[in-house]
Amino acid sequence: MRVMFAASEAMPLVKTGGLADVVGALPKALAKCGVDVTVVLPKYGEIPKAIADAVTTIAIMEVQLGWRRQYCGIQEVTVDGVRFLLIDNEFYFKRGYLYGYGDEAERFAFFSFAVLEMLDKLEVMPDIIHCHDWQTGLIPFLLKTRYANRPGYRDIRTVYTIHNLQYQGVFSRELLQDLLATGDDSFTEDSLEFYGAASCMKAGIRFADKLSTVSNTYAYEIQTEAYGEKLDGVLRQRSHDLWGIINGIDTEVYDPMNDPHIAVPYRDSLAKKSQNKTALQQELGLPVDASVPMIGIVSRLTGQKGFDLIADILPTLLKDNLQLVVLGSGEPGIEDMLREALRIHPRKVALWFGFNEGLARRIYAASDMYLMPSRFEPCGLSQLIALRYRSVPIVRETGGLVDTVEPYNEFTGTGTGFTFGPPTSHDLLFTVRRALSFYGKPEQWATIVANGGKQDYGWDASARLYNKLYREVVS
Structure with a gap:
């Protein structure tokens, strides 16, 4: 099975939080289950020079973003046995920080379009695109609408993982309508509309084939008014598609017996x-x-x-x-x-x-x-x-x-x-x-x-559950 992770950060390339740890470690555990994972990321200026210097450009194209037509390079590099594809556009991604800019909607709308446009340039299409958090929430929406009739795209399935429901990528309806070049029919209660604005997180929840979040208890909590961040109703409607799969950690990276940062190696002493x-x-x-x-x-x-x-x-x-x-x-x-x-x-x-x-x-x-x-x-x-x-x-x-x-x-x-x-x-x-x-x-x-x-902190058990989820979504 071929799975493409679409995410805004991943270790060891770039990190601001736990999302990067998950996207960096889970592909290695999935490989043990026979799942072939490729990770696609923006090519940020913060990527370590040794990795950035090792990339190979495999395609150059243009991406249509509303009335804008933007350059996009597709670059490839393998790190720790994981294949990464990098979306190159220095205007959007070569900045001082990963997030926090006034044009976040445009940056990640571009990224979402680029991921889908890139697929035509690859030798083999993925069976599943696994999208992570609001920055990739538009991908399931675009795949089901804009790309639904493009040859080769119809059989691609999507999984959307909510890492933190509080961060939703909410922007004005007018802005997303401009960026996506879409009509009023995309901004209804059953689509992107969110209390007069538009939500990228809601797009992922509404249009992905299956949903997951990062613990069983959180999967329950986000369906309640207290934790649902005004999306609890939508999540309750899709409760039969929502899986709670706990995260693990990379036990080779986090190992006090072999950690170069600490003074004295130890295990149980x-x-x-x-x-x-x-x-x-x-x-x-x-x-x-x-x-x-x-x-x-x-x-x-x-x-x-x-x-x-x-x-x-x-x-x-x-x-x-x-x-x-x-x-x-x-x-x-x-x-x-x-x-x-x-x-x-x-x-x-x-x-x-x-x-x-x-x-x-x-x-x-x-x-x-x-x-x-x-x-x-x-x-x-x-x-x-x-x-x-x-x-x-x-x-x-x-x-x-x-x-x-x-x-x-x-x-x-x-x-x-x-x-x-x-x-x-x-x-x-x-x-x-x-x-x-x-x-x-x-x-x-x-x-x-x-x-x-005595606890098991690794990814193996969780990877087996993701493998089960992938097999269910493609069947």
């Missing part, structure tokens, strides 16, 4: 893990003391991630004997809150604003606990990485977090972390302090860590 904590304490200027519990956070600093709850409890929590290490960037108010905590408790708090892959790995390796009190979390990869690095997750019971972290039961000795339900600061503080109390009981703490070490 808490003594060696502790050496990584003292090394990080020294690196960040914290008091060096292996007995002090360290809580780590590597995250976007946004309300979705529960930082309002953290803000409520932080003054109280920092009175306890602990250290807090935070890596991330985001909302200015959250950054200011953390700076104030650092000012008051310079011996208990360490901050790094921005992203640093090496430091992120060292935080996972050093931290005893990993805090992730998200208000919603489609899947979450950080808790999986934390478990892989034997850092005990403290999470809210939502989305992929409840699907991957089993609450510790001191009576049965089962469980891999600590969880809480209601999104309140009281419940968060109680749960963090409960985790700290068990950290003070070495035998029970070792049991919790060992339980986490």
Whole structure:
């Protein structure tokens, strides 16, 4: 079976978040199931020079985008055994950042058209185009409308994966009508129309043959008004086509036994893990003391991630004997809150604003606990990485977090972390302090860590489910 992934980012070429990890790792796991995956991406200026210099141009064409006729190059490169096709247009993609520009609709409408126009240039058509998030939501719509009668296109099926329903690619109706050169019939309730505007995410949900999202619980949650981001009705209509498949992580990339970024390699040895904590304490200027519990956070600093709850409890929590290490960037108010905590408790708090892959790995390796009190979390990869690095997750019971972290039961000795339900600061503080109390009981703490070490974090089981989904969609 031939599957083409269409996405806006993928490791190891470009990354801003978990989407890149998924699109980079899943094709390798699918290959074990006999699925031949090609990944198509925009050719960003941020792609590492060694990879960009290795590309081969296989086609040059023009793409019609409304009244615009734009250059498009198709380039090919193989990285880590995965074939990548790059959509080359420097005007749209050779910029300082991947996202955040005023012409996002035009950039990714161009990308969607280019993906479909490119198929004629390939030796073999894909059986399935697997589209990821709003940036590719127009592809199923265009395939079912604009390209429906083009020879060779009719048998192509589409799968659309929702990685985060909050980001929908909503633009004015007039703008998308101009870019797509389409009539009023495409902007109805059953098509792209979204509360007077137009939604690329809705296009994918409406027109793809099958839908998936990144955990079983999130698949249920997004069909409710609380989590549905005004698309819950559409998702309920397509509930029979919606699969929840949990993400995995690349266990070769995230391996504390072979991680070049950390101080001391380890697997299950808490003594060696502790050496990584003292090394990080020294690196960040914290008091060096292996007995002090360290809580780590590597995250976007946004309300979705529960930082309002953290803000409520932080003054109280920092009175306890602990250290807090935070890596991330985001909302200015959250950054200011953390700076104030650092000012008051310079011996208990360490901050790094921005992203640093090496430091992120060292935080996972050093931290005893990993805090992730998200208000919603489609899947979450950080808790999986934390478990892989034997850092005990403290999470809210939502989305992929409840699907991957089993609450510790001191009576049965089962469980891999600590969880809480209601999104309140009281419940968060109680749960963090409960985790700290068990950290003070070495035998029970070792049991919790060992339980986490027995979990399967890889992609193989999920890849088998995607393979089953692909076979269902082509049948």
